Amino acid sequence: MPYIKKEDRERIDELVEQLANMIRGIGHVNYAITKFLHTIIQGDEVDYALLNAMIGVLECAKLELYRMVVAKYEDKKRMKNGPVSDLDAKSLEDVR
Structure with a gap:
């Protein structure tokens, strides 16, 4: 986090x-x-726990970037350009 x-x-x-x-x-x-x-x-002393923790940090940073930045950008573009299909049209109404 x-x-x-x-x-x-x-x-x-x-x-x-x-x-x-x-x-x-x-x-x-x-x-x-x-x-x-x-x-x-x-x-540090390299072991699986450290390497696994590093991968976890990268994954969490990626997810946080997507959640806080990319998803909001995609929502704006979807509202501007319209949904791809009926599958995301309902959720488009939810973000307006």
Whole structure:
């Protein structure tokens, strides 16, 4: 869950902002995430629990991005352009 205390965010936000300003494409995003995880893994004793936890963090971050950003974007596009079929037409009425 990314919703950590505000006082814990300040230094992290500064560093993330600096990194984001250096990113030049989606390949660089992938590299930065991969390098970050590798750095954490190298600092700990590698075992299945740690690797499994890393996969869990990535999965939860993906799901949270979809839930909070992508789904809202898709709802706006569906309202603007119309539903694909009757299967999503009813749910379109629910978001209006």
